[in-house]
Amino acid sequence: VIWMTQSPSLVSASTGDRVTITCRVSQDISSYLAWYRQKPGRAPDLLIKAASTLQSGVPSRFSGSRSGTDFTLIISSLQSEDFATYYCQQYHSFPPTFGQGTKVEIK
Amino acid sequence: QVQLQESGPGLVKPSETLSLTCNVSGGSVGSYYWSWIRQPPGKGLEWIGYIYYNGRTDSNPSLKSRATISIDTSKNQFSLILKSVTAADTAVYYCVRDRTGDGPFDYWGQGTLVTVSS
Numbered sequence: 289v290i291w292m293t294q295s296p297s298l299v300s301a302s303t304g305d306r307v308t309i310t311c312r313v314s315q316d317i318s319s320y321l322a323w324y325r326q327k328p329g330r331a332p333d334l335l336i337k338a339a340s341t342l343q344s345g346v347p348s349r350f351s352g353s354r355s356g357t358d359f360t361l362i363i364s365s366l367q368s369e370d371f372a373t374y375y376c377q378q379y380h381s382f383p384p385t386f387g388q389g390t391k392v393e394i395k
Numbered sequence: 396q397v398q399l400q401e402s403g404p405g406l407v408k409p410s411e412t413l414s415l416t417c418n419v420s421g422g423s424v425g426s427y428y429w430s431w432i433r434q435p436p437g438k439g440l441e442w443i444g445y446i447y448y449n450g451r452t453d454s455n456p457s458l459k460s461r462a463t464i465s466i467d468t469s470k471n472q473f474s475l476i477l478k479s480v481t482a483a484d485t486a487v488y489y490c491v492r493d494r495t496g497d498g499p500f501d502y503w504g505q506g507t508l509v510t511v512s513s
Contacts, residue, residue: 322498322499322500324500330505331489331503331504331505331506332440332489332500332503333503334499334500334501337499343499343501375439375440377440377498377499377500378498379495379497379498379499382453382497383442383455383456383457383497384442384497384498385442386439386440386441386442387439388439389439
């Protein structure tokens, strides 16, 4: 099983801030990583796939990158709808697994 | 626009069987993989298993063969059965779509809360 460790677990930020979330993976998964945003009481939404490809319809303030087994999600300018929990997910190896989540809260 | 909708009992007794169905509208179940993912209250996401439109299926080994997923292409729906449930199976259950069976998951149902309690 591939383990996913997200950091930080909690981010306190204000509207307009730049936010960076990291996902460290326990072994090489190439770029088979996705990012999701989950608003309170809602199902997750796919933001990014293949580590850096923006899903159709997702705003350009979201971006993703990879460096080895470290993956990063950046929100360049936080909007009100971005106060939510973010999850990374690997789809390189069976079974697919998720990180524990990073909550972005209002400062 | 593909839409997924879960349905089933919201309360199941310990040791009994959880049964959920996902109705797919706005598109065919053909040529895609369909999965179940769950989320215990206040916790993270766990992939349960998938089924392909041709019936090929697999599930998370963590569930120790308690999960069975089936599909009915004539009704454009797929189902989850989870046997011998305990309180640890209390969660919001989501049905989702993807193209490979293991993600990325691009369409999600709204989720349904299933509580295991006597």
